[in-house]
Amino acid sequence: MHRFRHILYASTGIGDEVEGLKQAFRLARNNQANLTYLLFFPALPESHAPYHEKYRQFMEEQVHAALARARATLQIAESEVEVHLELISGDDPPAISIIRYQLRNNHDLLIKEAEPRSEGTRGFASLDMTLLRKCPCPVWLARPINRPREEIRVAVAVNPGNRETAEHDLSINLLQLARSLADTCNGTLDILSCWDFEFERYLRGNTRVDIPEGAMRNSIQNAQAGHQHELSLIIQASGIGGSFEVHRLRGQADKVIPVYVRSQKIDILVMGTVARTGILGYFMGNTAENIMHELECALLALKPAGFVSPIKA
Incomplete structure (x- = not known):
């Protein structure tokens, strides 16, 4: 814990x-x-x-x-x-x-x-x-959270596709921290993760490439299956137990996560900020900032290990 x-x-x-x-x-x-x-x-x-x-x-x-x-x-x-x-x-x-x-x-x-x-x-x-x-x-x-502690909903947003060690470790920390927080609330953790086949919008209907519909569907299914596999691995690596629900949301994270949080009346969202390790004062990535600009709930935000603040003590 x-x-x-x-x-x-x-x-x-x-x-x-x-x-x-x-x-x-x-x-x-x-x-x-x-x-x-x-x-x-x-x-x-x-x-x-x-x-x-x-x-x-x-x-x-x-x-x-x-x-x-x-x-x-x-x-x-x-x-x-x-x-x-x-x-x-x-x-x-x-x-x-x-x-x-x-x-x-x-x-x-x-x-x-x-x-x-x-x-x-x-x-x-x-x-x-x-x-x-x-x-x-x-x-x-x-x-403000206008319901009893036993009814408070906690969600965590994770990106299992991170290749850098610091961001992989951040996803594990997010899951473990959110698990501990959910245990003090309603006991169920909502795990949010987004997937998409980003090339679909470029390839579908492009007469010069002309990819058959069957091949397009296979590519989409492979992207979905790959995301599901990576998400399962990161959840397993985190070692969290208890009650949790996994929501694999299709689309861009900065579009679909705020909509899900509002529609499902999430009270607290746990998420990471994308900051390159060891780089002085590196700002959050656009995705993280765009999500935060749309939130109406409480937020608990973590940075990857190695982040160095540009502010000096």
């Missing part, structure tokens, strides 16, 4: 973050982990120097009030999950300050409530996307 030991909850002090804190408390309790609450807020200008201390006190009171509401909702005593509180103010962008704190303290999970979006807008705001791109540890972007 995958366990987090040193969890960081990050906040910019804007909005009601009780839902995000509830998810952080549950994870800390289930993992018997240390929990740090980091509040980053902009520094007041020097012209407001007489108000600096009152400003800081106000922000700290807001944190304690939010912690108390989350504890009361979950009926978690202070002795059950202790919280270390850190308040930092400065002029750097919030995402950069949060990542620097994580790097200095070696937290193994960053949790943050997703920035609010305007009605009808999906995906994540720029602050959250910076964390997803540049934070080296797993990033959990929390969103």
Whole structure:
């Protein structure tokens, strides 16, 4: 079972973050982990120097009030999950300050409530996307989940066709982590993986190539069978047990995964970000970003081993 030991909850002090804190408390309790609450807020200008201390006190009171509401909702005593509180103010962008704190303290999970979006807008705001791109540890972007823990649905997206060792290992880590998470929710893990015969759109109907329909069908069936075989191997290699359902979705991942997540009312999606190992600050691949831009659920995102953040501690 995958366990987090040193969890960081990050906040910019804007909005009601009780839902995000509830998810952080549950994870800390289930993992018997240390929990740090980091509040980053902009520094007041020097012209407001007489108000600096009152400003800081106000922000700290807001944190304690939010912690108390989350504890009361979950009926978690202070002795059950202790919280270390850190308040930092400065002029750097919030995402950069949060990542620097994580790097200095070696937290193994960053949790943050997703920035609010305007009605009808999906995906994540720029602050959250910076964390997803540049934070080296797993990033959990929390969103409200309006059903009991026993009914929460967890899904994981994996690509079994990865040839690089780091991406193969990432798929195994995704499955193992999602399995552990699903065990604390409704117990069933939805495994999502996409396949397609990418040359079909180029070859079908091309009079110059003129591939017979039977040969086309065989190629499609071979692509489907190959994907099924590779997916079975990666699931077996992960060693996960318990209840899980495998969904082999045909089509491009950035098109079909968001549709599946919305239609099936998935509450938490676990997925990887494509970042080339050892390359400083390499951004996520287009597929990962496109999926994230369409999500409305909570997200837990992992990077391959060897990712190096462009942010320095």
